[in-house]
Amino acid sequence: MELFSQIIVNGILLGGLYGLMALGMGLVWGVLNIVNLAHGALIMFGAYALYYLFSGLGLDPFVGLPLAMLILFCFGYLLQRGLLNLIVRSALLNTLLITFGLDAVFAHVAQLAFSADFRTINPTYAGNNFQFFGLTIPLARLAAFGVALLLAVLLWLFLGHTRTGRAIRATAQNLTAARLYGVNPRAMYALTFGIGAALAGAAGGLYGIVSQFTPYIGASLTAKSFVIAILGGLDKPLGVIGGGLVLGVAEALTALYLGPTYTDVISFGLLVLILVSRPASVFERA
Amino acid sequence: MQPFVGLPRFDTGKPVVGLWKPVTGMLGAAALALAGGLAVTAPAQAANTITLGAAVQLTGSLANTGRYYRDAYNLAIDQINAKGGVTVAGTKYQLALKILDSQSDVNLGVRQYVQLLTQDKVNFLLGPFSSNDAMDDSSVAEKYQVPMIQGGGASGQIYARGYKYIFGTLPAAGDYFASTIKMMMTLKPAPKTVALIAANDSFDVSVAKGTRELLKKAGLKIVVDEQYPESSSDFSSLLSLTKSKHPDVILWSGHETEALNFIRQAKSLNVNPHLLYSFTVGVPTADFRKALGADANYAFGMTPWLPSPGLKDAWFGDAAQFATLYQTKFGYAPDYHAASAVADVEAFVRAIEAAGSVNPQKVRDAIAKVNFDSLYGHIKFGANGQIVMPQTVIQVQNGELVKVYGTKFYAKPAYPLPPWSKR
Numbered sequence: 001m002e003l004f005s006q007i008i009v010n011g012i013l014l015g016g017l018y019g020l021m022a023l024g025m026g027l028v029w030g031v032l033n034i035v036n037l038a039h040g041a042l043i044m045f046g047a048y049a050l051y052y053l054f055s056g057l058g059l060d061p062f063v064g065l066p067l068a069m070l071i072l073f074c075f076g077y078l079l080q081r082g083l084l085n086l087i088v089r090s091a092l093l094n095t096l097l098i099t100f101g102l103d104a105v106f107a108h109v110a111q112l113a114f115s116a117d118f119r120t121i122n123p124t125y126a127g128n129n130f131q132f133f134g135l136t137i138p139l140a141r142l143a144a145f146g147v148a149l150l151l152a153v154l155l156w157l158f159l160g161h162t163r164t165g166r167a168i169r170a171t172a173q174n175l176t177a178a179r180l181y182g183v184n185p186r187a188m189y190a191l192t193f194g195i196g197a198a199l200a201g202a203a204g205g206l207y208g209i210v211s212q213f214t215p216y217i218g219a220s221l222t223a224k225s226f227v228i229a230i231l232g233g234l235d236k237p238l239g240v241i242g243g244g245l246v247l248g249v250a251e252a253l254t255a256l257y258l259g260p261t262y263t264d265v266i267s268f269g270l271l272v273l274i275l276v277s278r279p280a281s282v283f284e285r286a
Numbered sequence: 287m288q289p290f291v292g293l294p295r296f297d298t299g300k301p302v303v304g305l306w307k308p309v310t311g312m313l314g315a316a317a318l319a320l321a322g323g324l325a326v327t328a329p330a331q332a333a334n335t336i337t338l339g340a341a342v343q344l345t346g347s348l349a350n351t352g353r354y355y356r357d358a359y360n361l362a363i364d365q366i367n368a369k370g371g372v373t374v375a376g377t378k379y380q381l382a383l384k385i386l387d388s389q390s391d392v393n394l395g396v397r398q399y400v401q402l403l404t405q406d407k408v409n410f411l412l413g414p415f416s417s418n419d420a421m422d423d424s425s426v427a428e429k430y431q432v433p434m435i436q437g438g439g440a441s442g443q444i445y446a447r448g449y450k451y452i453f454g455t456l457p458a459a460g461d462y463f464a465s466t467i468k469m470m471m472t473l474k475p476a477p478k479t480v481a482l483i484a485a486n487d488s489f490d491v492s493v494a495k496g497t498r499e500l501l502k503k504a505g506l507k508i509v510v511d512e513q514y515p516e517s518s519s520d521f522s523s524l525l526s527l528t529k530s531k532h533p534d535v536i537l538w539s540g541h542e543t544e545a546l547n548f549i550r551q552a553k554s555l556n557v558n559p560h561l562l563y564s565f566t567v568g569v570p571t572a573d574f575r576k577a578l579g580a581d582a583n584y585a586f587g588m589t590p591w592l593p594s595p596g597l598k599d600a601w602f603g604d605a606a607q608f609a610t611l612y613q614t615k616f617g618y619a620p621d622y623h624a625a626s627a628v629a630d631v632e633a634f635v636r637a638i639e640a641a642g643s644v645n646p647q648k649v650r651d652a653i654a655k656v657n658f659d660s661l662y663g664h665i666k667f668g669a670n671g672q673i674v675m676p677q678t679v680i681q682v683q684n685g686e687l688v689k690v691y692g693t694k695f696y697a698k699p700a701y702p703l704p705p706w707s708k709r
């Protein structure tokens with residue numbers, strides 16, 4: 001029983017981080033209709049940004065995290081304004097092609113700039129833990145989980161309760177109507193992509209604290225984010241976190257009962273199930 | 287005058303074309319070819335050049351280890367050429383290298399080896415890193431009947447297919463833990479239960495298979511026997527499961543990045559074996575100790591090679607001199623991957639000289655008979671093509687790599703391992 005509860009806790013803590021990874025992808029997908037295959041690469045950049053803030057400037061990772069998010073926001077904003085705006089709302093294949101290409105470019109640029117050496121953001125407290133009713137709670141993972149939840153709530157508040165947030169949603173729902181009401185879609189798209197990149201940056205930073213990373217972590221994280229974004233629903237931040245939790249717990253239980261080699265079978269099996277049972281949740285937007 | 291040492295080195299990530307040939311008289315031709323927008327490829331048949339070809343992971347997830355092969359091949363070839371090259375039946379030859387970037391993609395690597403033989407017409411093949419790659423790439427060598435000597439794949443599966451053209455300088459994966467288990471049985475308190483955790487790729491499956499038999503022979507009980515997918519980043523379930531079984535020993539097999547994750551997550555979930563843990567990879571490399579800091583302490587590992595001055599070499603002097611030269615040239619320390627790669631090049635030179643020919647079949651037969659001392663150790667291939675070499679048990683103690691056990695104890699092991707809370 002203790003093992004079971006521990007596994008559930010592990011799954012939930014991991015799931016929060018998963019959810020945060022997918023949050024930016026879901027947002028960009030929902031609003032810009034871009035399935036960003038370079039999302040994992042943005043997560044990777046976030047990890048490196050925080051790594052250099054931590055090892056170069058000596059900032060505590062949780063203090064450096066907003067800065068890393070800011071860097072990624074600017075990067076995402078410019079990327080959308082300069083390049084992706086050309087293909088916004090175009091055929092799905094075009095967006096897939098260009099973001100797939102970007103993913104490859106980003107990974108190779110990262111290898112040239114940062115080398116293929118693995119890095120890790122390892123503050124002294126990274127390995128700390130505490131006991132809670134006989135369960136071992138890793139401190140860094142708990143903090144990462146808390147940050148993920150906080151960011152999801154902030155995003156939810158932003159989208160639902162601010163003028164800009166509503167404008168973003170309006171752009172997603174009805175472009176013509178939004179325009180008639182004076183919303184400038186180009187600005188909204190860039191802003192949304194910037195926010196998506198900033199969220200990826202946060203996820204990357206936290207990923208770097210709990211795991212080590214190389215320029216090549218992107219592809220598998222994109223795949224995971226894709227599954228979660230679909231599980232959770234595209235523009236519902238709390239739903240995406242929920243999707244992350246489901247996947248985290250499902251993977252943890254699979255690892256325990258079926259063996260760790262089956263975790264991908266389960267996560268992508270879930271994806272297939274959803275595509276079969278609720279295809280509308282994916283393709284209506286596409 | 288060492289004409290080849292100063293040539294520009296291949297940068298990671300660029301597509302690489304063979305340039306390792308005498309430059310005199312070629313500049314004009316090269317300029318012409320470049321002006322015409324053509325790639326410069328080394329014609330292997332150029333007078334007095336023997337070209338070795340390899341498709342190595344210069345980019346992608348395995349680039350971190352792939353670089354040992356790129357750098358060691360280049361260094362070995364430079365050094366051998368500087369010391370006079372290869373003498374084939376009285377004629378002096380220079381060695382050249384044609385290296386392609388397999389981008390950590392096994393299928394691409396296979397196509398590149400075919401390209402090396404059919405288009406680029408290299409004379410002989412050097413190997414890639416990792417058993418998965420060596421497994422598939424060696425089939426190309428076999429099909430075209432051109433010998434490959436590889437120092438990157440240890441899995442017994444590579445040699446279990448009756449192939450004649452594949453030779454390897456990494457000892458059998460199944461025996462990686464042999465010396466560790468032998469050492470464990472002499473320690474007090476003696477371990478009784480073991481958790482065996484291994485990835486699901488070719489190398490690690492071979493390690494697990496061999497280790498299971500060794501553990502059974504030693505009378506140890508396996509309480510956890512789990513496989514995890516290659517390139518996993520989360521070990522929390524596996525660690526919690528292991529913790530619930532209270533093993534005395536954890537024997538772990540996988541890739542270096544996974545080893546780092548495993549140890550860091552073991553700490554954060556407070557998982558300790560009672561007595562020791564050992565890892566097939568990571569422990570010998572400086573990166574591992576740098577990434578983990580104090581948390582690297584107490585980790586056992588193994589290596590078939592340490593840069594000791596006792597290992598004499600015809601081209602480099604000895605292993606210690608090689609390590610220094612390598613460090614100054616490339617800015618990081620070599621580990622056994624690099625030494626093994628150098629031994630592959632040297633084995634070709636010995637075999638070609640013994641055969642007195644560059645005929646692939648004759649050289650193949652000569653490789654089967656090579657018998658010489660190198661900076662990597664004594665090179666002699668078994669009947670299946672794989673070298674037999676003992677693994678030395680090593681441990682990280684106070685941030686330093688310590689040689690602990692081979693046939694006897696060289697140093698006192700830090701044992702038993704203290705729990706995380708007492709470190």
